[in-house]
Amino acid sequence: MGLAVATPDQKPASLLRLGQSFRRRLFPYALITPSVAVIAGILAFPLGMLVWISLQHYGLRELIQHQGEWVGLGNYQKILADPLFHQVIFRSLAFTFACVALTVVMSTLIALLLLKVRRAVRVIVMSALVFVWATPVVVTVDIWQWMFDYEFGVINYLLTQLHLGDFIHHNWFDNPLQGWTVFVVIVVWGAIPFVTITLYAGLLQVPAELLDAAQVDGAGTWQRFRYVTAPMLKPIFLIVICLSTIWNFGVFNQIYILLNQRPSSDYYTIAIYSYRESFGVTQYGIGAAIAVLLVLVLIVVTLFYVRETVRQAEIA
């Protein structure tokens, strides 16, 4: 009797468990499906189309007819033979490196400073960061254009008043090196809030007990940062460097809008070069090929960071 009851009982239970483990195995896929559907649904076709167009001669006529002329890797050969492209690549890389390095170092210092200042000062600094962060890029470009105006700009006035030289009627964009310095300032200024607030949030998660323990063991300020804080912030540093590199390498709005949508070739980044080829001279095939090359260069540059970032995420 007891056996007879036990056997049927056992069977559904094990079936249930089997069903449960099956469901459990499928569950994570169910969770990520909506995001995959949205991202792939919206971006897969355009990405494929971009590569497709890059392999064709695609001008205005072809755009209207929705029919390009197949040229294989012709567009790529043409671009890679163009000395301007080499200049643009080199310039974009140098610009990205300068921006990312400055952003990360300065943001780290500000985030650490936020831990040290009194509460009122922290609120002030945070509010300032939030204001800068919340201001649309299009707006900030207008502000900087106004501040760097060669005739009535406040920056020229301030620098002259501080006896740093004669900046009356100084046009910052005549000399590309000065112009690029201005763009580094604008981009770093705009990037600091996000990176600082992210790092600060990370710093708050470093357990105080660990820092105390390190101090008891005789670690100085630098050692505590180097051996306790920095390793714990590693995932945040990685993702911040990775994203900043991606964003700065593709920088467009700041330069394009500030130079009144007519940047000279001295001020081309890869994204602007691609846009000019597409919409300036309606060589959509060439423009698409440049965009594809941009992504390829980015993949090479960020390979290490992406691998480390994903590895860190897998551990967590």
Place this chain on the structure above:
Amino acid sequence: MIAPEAARGVRARQATETQAAAGVSRAGIKQLVFDLTGIGVAVVMLFPIYWMVITAFKPGRDILTLVPKWFPAPFTLDNFKDAIARPFFLDDVRNSVIIVAVMLAAALLVAFLAAVGTARFGFRGRTAYLVMIIGVQMVPLNALIIPLYMLLDSAGQVDALPGVIAIYLAVVLPFMIWTLRGFVANIPVELEESAMIDGCTRVGAFFRITFPLVGPGLVATAIFGFIQAWNEYIIAYVLLSSPTNQTLTVWLASFTTNHGPEWGPLMAAATLTGLPVVAFFLILQRYLAGGLTAGAVKG
């Protein structure tokens, strides 16, 4: 034997006391240096914003001066009146709000599911998924304008808000998923497990323990998505052609005429455009306060 030891003890205590006394003043000076540096940082960061706002409040003749005026001494609201009176201001405010609100609601839900999926479960293909999430962000948006236009055209969504909402969703999602994933992963699983030991179901433990703790993460992610979508320019500019369908950033661009920008109204309009984001952030930032999980698990 005893005397030297006692003497040493006294000396040691004295040393500690002088150290402490010196420490107080040194700590005070240090604190002052930190605070002043902090204020310096705030001033430098905030100056461009300040310059925008006071330019917006200056009458035209005070804006174009060789010696800048540091305060809007004769104070005027004319620039704001001028800006608001421009055509399509209210239409564009409405469009921006609709686009951001709908996009954000959908994005938070989708991103939360994906964040839990990748932070709490190991599964085949997770690495590929994470690489995709980062990789998608490498593609420059302005290079996709033509293909995106073709896509929306075939769906009959050119010059319509749903098309733009869908694109923003796809663009903002990867970063939101990544950020939220970090927040979920940082909540110790032990909390859920101990709730389950206390008799909660797995789902119950998740909704009673993890979900409330991930609140700050949702807020942070929402703020990021809000800023991204509110500020986007190129896509809205190209894909929303009729003025009644455009967003605030496109409206802003209309202030630059052939004679260059009209600084006063432009700065007023820029102030108005930035205001909602700042307000959204300030309202929500108290939820951002860290340390919610601090001390929840004593390791």
